[in-house]
Amino acid sequence: MVIPDRRVRNAATMARPAAPHARASLISAARAEFVKKGLKGARIEDITAACGLSKGAFYLHAESKEALFAxxxxxxxxxxxxxxxxxxxxxxxxxxxxxxxxxxxxxxxxxxxxxxxxxxxxxxxxxxxxxxxxxxxxxxxxxxxxxxxxxxxxxxxxxxxxxxxxxxxxxxxxxxxxxxxxxxxxxxxxxxxxxxxxxxxxxxxxxxxxxxxxxxxxxxxxxxxxxxxxxxxxxxxxxxSAPASSSRRAPARALSRTRSTPRSGP
The missing domain is CATH 1.10.357.10 (Tetracycline Repressor, domain 2)
Structure with missing residues (x-):
C-alpha cells in the first residue's frame, strides 16, 4: 500500500517517548476509536481518556492522530x-x-x-x-x-x-x-x-x-x-467408490454418477 509521504515523514521524524507502556495503551485506544468514528470523527481527547492519559500527553507520542494512524x-x-x-x-x-x-x-x-x-x-x-x-x-x-x-x-x-x-x-x-x-x-x-x-x-x-x-x-x-x-x-x-484410473477410462460413467448422486459434503 502507498502511504502519503507527508504522514510517513512526520511519523518517522517524531521523537520517541520514554514510556513504552503508555504509548502501547495510546495506540490501542486510538485504533479502537478510529474503528468507531473513523479518522475524521475520532477525537484526541476521547483517545487519551480511554487509556487514562491527558490530552497533552498525546503529543509526547504523536504529533497528530493522522500521524499515529500512519x-x-x-x-x-x-x-x-x-x-x-x-x-x-x-x-x-x-x-x-x-x-x-x-x-x-x-x-x-x-x-x-x-x-x-x-x-x-x-x-x-x-x-x-x-x-x-x-x-x-x-x-x-x-x-x-x-x-x-x-x-x-x-x-x-x-x-x-x-x-x-x-x-x-x-x-x-x-x-x-x-x-x-x-x-x-x-x-x-x-x-x-x-x-x-x-x-x-x-x-x-x-x-x-x-x-x-x-x-x-x-x-x-x-x-x-x-x-x-x-x-x-x-x-x-x-x-x-470408483478409483480415479477407472474414471479416466470411462469419463462418461463418472460424469453420469456426478449428476445423479447429490454430494453429501463440501
Whole structure:
C-alpha cells in the first residue's frame, strides 16, 4: 500500500517517548476509536481518556492522530509486503524446482499439484493471520478514511494485487491447469475482493474464527471453480467408490454418477 509521504515523514521524524507502556495503551485506544468514528470523527481527547492519559500527553507520542494512524498502517503494510514477497518467492521456487502444473496434474491430483496447493494454503493462512491482527486498520481503510489522505490507499493496493494475482492465474491457464473460459482479471478480482471482505468480517467479531478452515475453504472454492473441465470426471471418481484410473477410462460413467448422486459434503 502507498502511504502519503507527508504522514510517513512526520511519523518517522517524531521523537520517541520514554514510556513504552503508555504509548502501547495510546495506540490501542486510538485504533479502537478510529474503528468507531473513523479518522475524521475520532477525537484526541476521547483517545487519551480511554487509556487514562491527558490530552497533552498525546503529543509526547504523536504529533497528530493522522500521524499515529500512519505509523500503525506502516507497520501493517511492511508486514503485508513481507508476506507478499515471501509468497512470490515460494511460487517462483516451486515452478523452478517442479516445473509447470499442467491439466494432467489437476486431473490426476498429482504430487506436484497437491504440493502447490499446500504451499498456497500455508501462504493464505499467514495472510489471514496478519489480517486478523490488523483487522481494525483494514476497517478504517475501507470505511473510515474518507476525506483524509488515506482514502485511496486501500484501493490502490487492491488494484496492484488484482493485477499480480491475475498474472499468476494467466500462467496456470497457459499450462492448462486452470479453465480458460474465465478472464484472469475476474479471478484476481474475486480472490482479492474475498480477502478484503473477510478482513471486514473479522472486524465485526471479537472471537477469532478458525482461520485454517477459512484458508481451506478459499482453496476448495478456487480449486473446484477454476479447475479445467477435463478434471471433473476425476473429481467425481475421487468422491465416489470408483478409483480415479477407472474414471479416466470411462469419463462418461463418472460424469453420469456426478449428476445423479447429490454430494453429501463440501
Amino acid at each position: 505509523e500503525v498502517l506502516g507497520e501493517f503494510t511492511s508486514e503485508l509486503q513481507t508476506l507478499i514477497e515471501q509468497r512470490r518467492g515460494e511460487t517462483e521456487r516451486f515452478f523452478a524446482e517442479h516445473g509447470p502444473v499442467e491439466a494432467r496434474d489437476v486431473v490426476e491430483r498429482s504430487a506436484r499439484y497437491e504440493l502447490l496447493l499446500t504451499v498456497s494454503a500455508e501462504s493464505d493462512l499467514r495472510t489471514l493471520e496478519l489480517l486478523w491482527s490488523y483487522r481494525d486498520v483494514m476497517h478504517v481503510l475501507i470505511r473510515g478514511s474518507q476525506g483524509t489522505d488515506f482514502d485511496t490507499v486501500m484501493w490502490s493496493f487492491v488494484d496492484r494485487e488484482v493485477a499480480h494475482v491475475s498474472q499468476e492465474f494467466q500462467r496456470l491457464q497457459a499450462s492448462g491447469a486452470l479453465r480458460t473460459d474465465v478472464p484472469a482479471e475476474v479471478i484476481g478480482s474475486l480472490i482479492v475482493g474475498t480477502y478484503v471482505l473477510l478482513a471486514q468480517r473479522m472486524c465485526q467479531t471479537e472471537e477469532k474464527p478458525d482461520l485454517a478452515a477459512w484458508a481451506s475453504s478459499i482453496h476448495r472454492l478456487i480449486r473446484e471453480g477454476c479447475a479445467p473441465r477435463e478434471s471433473f470426471p476425476a473429481e467425481s471418481a475421487a468422491r465416489g
